[in-house]
Amino acid sequence: xxxxxxxxxxxxxxxxxxxxxxxxxxxxxxxxxxxxxxxxxxxxxxxxxxxxxxxxxxxxxxxxxxxxxxxxxxxxxxxxxxxxxxxxxxxxxxxxxxxxxxxxxxxxxxxxxxxxxxxxxxxxxxxxxxxxxxxxxxxxxxxxxxxxxxxxxxxxxxxxxxxxxxxxxxxxxxxxxxxxxxxxxxxxxxxxxxxxxxxxxxxxxxxxxxxxxxxxxxxxxxxxxxxxxxxxxxxxxxxxxxxxxxxxxxxxxxxxxxxxxxxxxxxxxxxxxxxxxxxxxxxxxxxxxxxxxxxxxxxxxxxxxxxxxxxxxxxxxxxxxxxxxxxxxxxxxxxxxxxxxxxxxxxxxxxxxxxxxxxxxxxxxxxxxxxxxxxxxxxxxxxxxxxxxxxxxxxxxxxxxxxxxxxxxxxxxxxxxxxxxxxxxxxxxxxxxxxxxxxxxxxxx
Amino acid sequence: xxxxxxxxxxxxxxxxxxxxxxxxxxxxxxxxxxxxxxxxxxxxxxxxxxxxxxxxxxxxxxxxxxxxxxxxxxxxxxxxxxxxxxxxxxxxxxxxxxxxxxxxxxxxxxxxxxxxxxxxxxxxxxxxxxxxxxxxxxxxxxxxxxxxxxxxxxxxxxxxxxxxxxxxxxxxxxxxxxxxxxxxxxxxxxxxxxxxxxxxxxxxxxxxxxxxxxxxxxxxxxxxxxxxxxxxxxxxxxxxxxxxxxxxxxxxxxxxxxxxxxxxxxxxxxxxxxxxxxxxxxxxxxxxxxxxxxxxxxxxxxxxxxxxxxxxxxxxxxxxxxxxxxxxxxxxxxxxxxxxxxxxxxxxxxxxxxx
Numbered sequence: 001x002x003x004x005x006x007x008x009x010x011x012x013x014x015x016x017x018x019x020x021x022x023x024x025x026x027x028x029x030x031x032x033x034x035x036x037x038x039x040x041x042x043x044x045x046x047x048x049x050x051x052x053x054x055x056x057x058x059x060x061x062x063x064x065x066x067x068x069x070x071x072x073x074x075x076x077x078x079x080x081x082x083x084x085x086x087x088x089x090x091x092x093x094x095x096x097x098x099x100x101x102x103x104x105x106x107x108x109x110x111x112x113x114x115x116x117x118x119x120x121x122x123x124x125x126x127x128x129x130x131x132x133x134x135x136x137x138x139x140x141x142x143x144x145x146x147x148x149x150x151x152x153x154x155x156x157x158x159x160x161x162x163x164x165x166x167x168x169x170x171x172x173x174x175x176x177x178x179x180x181x182x183x184x185x186x187x188x189x190x191x192x193x194x195x196x197x198x199x200x201x202x203x204x205x206x207x208x209x210x211x212x213x214x215x216x217x218x219x220x221x222x223x224x225x226x227x228x229x230x231x232x233x234x235x236x237x238x239x240x241x242x243x244x245x246x247x248x249x250x251x252x253x254x255x256x257x258x259x260x261x262x263x264x265x266x267x268x269x270x271x272x273x274x275x276x277x278x279x280x281x282x283x284x285x286x287x288x289x290x291x292x293x294x295x296x297x298x299x300x301x302x303x304x305x306x307x308x309x310x311x312x313x314x315x316x317x318x319x320x321x322x323x324x325x326x327x328x329x330x331x332x333x334x335x336x337x338x339x340x341x342x343x344x345x346x347x348x349x350x351x352x353x354x355x356x357x358x359x360x361x362x363x364x365x366x367x368x369x370x371x372x373x374x375x376x377x378x379x380x381x382x383x384x385x386x387x388x389x390x391x392x393x394x395x396x397x398x399x400x401x402x403x404x405x406x407x408x409x410x411x412x413x414x415x416x417x418x419x420x421x422x423x424x425x426x427x428x429x430x431x432x433x434x435x436x437x438x439x440x441x442x443x444x445x
Numbered sequence: 446x447x448x449x450x451x452x453x454x455x456x457x458x459x460x461x462x463x464x465x466x467x468x469x470x471x472x473x474x475x476x477x478x479x480x481x482x483x484x485x486x487x488x489x490x491x492x493x494x495x496x497x498x499x500x501x502x503x504x505x506x507x508x509x510x511x512x513x514x515x516x517x518x519x520x521x522x523x524x525x526x527x528x529x530x531x532x533x534x535x536x537x538x539x540x541x542x543x544x545x546x547x548x549x550x551x552x553x554x555x556x557x558x559x560x561x562x563x564x565x566x567x568x569x570x571x572x573x574x575x576x577x578x579x580x581x582x583x584x585x586x587x588x589x590x591x592x593x594x595x596x597x598x599x600x601x602x603x604x605x606x607x608x609x610x611x612x613x614x615x616x617x618x619x620x621x622x623x624x625x626x627x628x629x630x631x632x633x634x635x636x637x638x639x640x641x642x643x644x645x646x647x648x649x650x651x652x653x654x655x656x657x658x659x660x661x662x663x664x665x666x667x668x669x670x671x672x673x674x675x676x677x678x679x680x681x682x683x684x685x686x687x688x689x690x691x692x693x694x695x696x697x698x699x700x701x702x703x704x705x706x707x708x709x710x711x712x713x714x715x716x717x718x719x720x721x722x723x724x725x726x727x728x729x730x731x732x733x734x735x736x737x738x739x740x741x742x743x744x745x746x747x748x749x750x751x752x753x754x755x756x757x758x759x760x761x762x763x764x765x766x767x768x769x770x771x772x773x774x775x776x777x778x779x780x781x782x783x784x785x786x787x788x789x790x791x792x793x794x795x796x797x798x799x800x
Contacts, residue, residue: 009500045705052499
């Protein structure tokens with residue numbers, strides 16, 4: 001065996017560095033020629049790097065989020081020597097070329113020149129020793145777990161050590177279903193418990209308080225940069241104001257529950273959010289002024305009679321807000337399907353730029369995070385965003401009696417340049433009435 | 446697009462389509478040959494993309510999706526014709542007999558061209574958009590002065606069609622009835638600019654305004670491209686003057702390896718064009734009409750694989766030239782500024798040549 005190093009290439013004519021987005025292989029994996037190794041993001045594009053070698057991965061230089069300079073080591077691969085040559089060759093540089101035109105430093109060639117944005121975890125869950133689980137026959141060391149890159153990624157994104165997942169596929173292959181099964185067994189999903197680990201931070205996994213560095217810098221790039229720019233642009237151009245109201249959402253919960261029980265709707269992911277989305281679209285139809293934007297450059301307010309409904313989604317990469325085009329035309333089933341697809345794509349990272357453009361109204365659902373309300377900042381170019389808090393049992397006064405109901409707090413942030421409190425209150429009340437009595441509103445459509 | 450404007454002889458499903466003015470003159474061996482050409486050129490292209498991602502090429506311009514346009518045209522060109530390509534004409538280069546390794550030399554930065562244009566009657570790539578259309582017209586006017594029955598072919602894209610050079614080339618070709626075929630591959634995207642923004646009318650109709658015929662052909666239908674180009678060339682050979690052939694196609698890959706098309710076009714659009722894949726269409730025709738079996742296609746795949754692997758080996762063993770080579774062929778005669786440049790580079794110490 002001999003050792004080969006794949007250096008970070010310049011994939012875009014004069015780039016100096018690239019960020020690791022996704023590793024598609026792990027230490028111990030056998031790789032073939034041109035097999036995808038890693039996705040990297042440069043200033044120009046996110047691209048996939050194929051393996052220049054055939055062999056076994058022995059080391060990954062850097063983790064997701066690390067920035068590696070062009071010309072510095074990215075991955076080490078043990079290559080089987082030609083059977084004809086018995087000699088043990090010295091470590092070979094992969095391209096055997098020195099870049100003479102470009103002034104990459106040569107003094108630290110053998111050093112991994114990553115700008116570490118965080119220290120490598122001392123106990124890596126992905127590659128560390130595995131505690132045997134007696135009941136699981138197919139548990140092997142992580143390096144030899146048979147799975148596919150998307151499933152490895154999927155497990156990693158959900159904070160699951162894939163080596164602990166029993167594989168049911170061919171030859172013990174760990175499938176996505178296996179990961180899902182493992183997740184449903186290990187994760188408690190209650191509305192008030194955040195599904196994210198407490199150390200999750202804008203698409204990064206922070207080190208624990210005690211073992212992390214005293215001070216740490218996280219580069220503002222990618223999704224984080226988009227979020228920061230959007231918030232600044234919006235917060236310092238549109239004067240924000242907000243209204244909120246508490247609603248008895250028991251009828252909405254009952255409706256969702258009864259729909260879920262129908263066999264014909266068994267494959268559709270129904271949640272209260274679907275009803276909220278329908279309610280907001282219905283409010284826009286009734287109050288067209290809310291579906292508007294303030295065009296300061298032309299001194300106009302633009303009213304749009306079509307809703308592109310933005311949904312703030314917490315994804316492994318950070319906050320994304322793709323939208324559902326023509327949402328005002330959708331019925332309950334189509335809205336459920338569209339929401340499901342939107343969230344699935346956002347989580348998988350396949351949301352296209354076109355799907356994030358042109359939002360007219362938005363919803364941010366803070367309920368799963370276990371809070372009652374928030375004052376959200378408007379996505380730039382929009383005039384209203386509806387916030388939905390957690391739906392929880394609470395005392396409610398009905399017919400002068402205190403009863404236990406499913407209560408939710410909803411709120412509306414709006415651009416006060418052209419939307420006044422009366423309009424915002426009208427819209428929010430409309431949404432509230434819809435949620436507290438959804439059946440007639442749905443029938444009327 | 447109005448579908449009736451477009452010459453098509455085979456549908457995306459591999460069924461024959463009747464056209465009032467064109468019919469295919471090709472037999473099964475030729476069609477299978479075109480399938481082989483397209484498969485090999487796509488494989489070469491994929492290998493080159495991988496090599497770029499591995500740091501072995503500075504850049505690559507993929508041709509994926511445009512194979513039928515290039516193979517159909519390249520096979521319609523005769524030995525006596527002369528082509529003037531852009532940086533994306535790898536399929537044409539293949540048809541002209543340019544060895545694949547030579548297609549990659551420019552992109553590895555070890556050559557300023559890669560082949561002898563006279564030997565293959567195919568110019569080295571022009572990087573500046575649209576320039577080569579003027580060269581092609583000039584060459585065609587030279588053919589007229591020679592009094593031979595050759596033709597020249599100018600290759601360019603929908604983006605270059607907005608360049609002033611291309612309009613000038615149209616004017617000169619029309620005024621002199623020059624024996625030139627303008628072969629425009631409309632791949633829908635000028636990097637991130639859609640062709641719908643570049644032109645208010647279908648591009649082939651521009652020719653009418655300049656005074657020569659234009660025709661649009663389904664650029665993903667290799668049989669149609671072949672017949673339409675062949676007739677345009679014959680017309681030029683016979684003194685009939687220029688023709689604009691617009692091959693309506695799609696760039697399925699990025700503009701170059703430096704480009705990220707997901708920033709400007711949707712997955713849905715790419716999906717639509719995947720159904721019109723030129724190689725799958727030809728394969729479907731061979732299966733449907735000639736009962737070709739998987740073994741036929743597997744043979745081609747293996748051949749393409751072998752060519753790609755040999756290309757990789759050959760490329761990686763290319764010696765690096767001395768950096769001063771870039772000054773060698775700038776001018777035919779000695780030139781003081783070029784000499785200065787060479788001397789500066791030697792003094793920088795990056796060359797093994799000593800002054």
